[in-house]
Amino acid sequence: MTKCRKVQRGDDEADLSAVTPLLVASYVLCYTPFVVSELILLGRLDLSAAPDWLRTLSSVMSYLDCGLNPLIYCSHQDFREAGLALLWTNRKPLSEPVLTAITKHEL
Numbered sequence: 208m209t210k211c212r213k214v215q216r217g218d219d220e221a222d223l224s225a226v227t228p229l230l231v232a233s234y235v236l237c238y239t240p241f242v243v244s245e246l247i248l249l250g251r252l253d254l255s256a257a258p259d260w261l262r263t264l265s266s267v268m269s270y271l272d273c274g275l276n277p278l279i280y281c282s283h284q285d286f287r288e289a290g291l292a293l294l295w296t297n298r299k300p301l302s303e304p305v306l307t308a309i310t311k312h313e314l
Contacts, residue, residue: 226280226286230276233272233275233279234272236268237268237269237271237272237275238269238272239268240261240265240268241265243257243261244256244257244261244262244265245257247261
């Protein structure tokens, strides 16, 4: 597992780009069968579809990519902490909404 290194900025933000290569690699790997099946469709003059096994593989791999993304994000500590902070924050809004104007339309 790759460690995330800290970038020296004003408030010591974490460099979250350590996850990006893993996300891009999983995307390319999972969507390659779909691209190949579409290229086969474009290359055939009679517009016949790609083989069934390739279309099935492309469907399975696209679902796999959707399932891998949360696992990749959860494996990175900074993303995990941010997600948990969003879910379990007990903050109240800073102020109540204020109605500033009422327009009455007569029929």
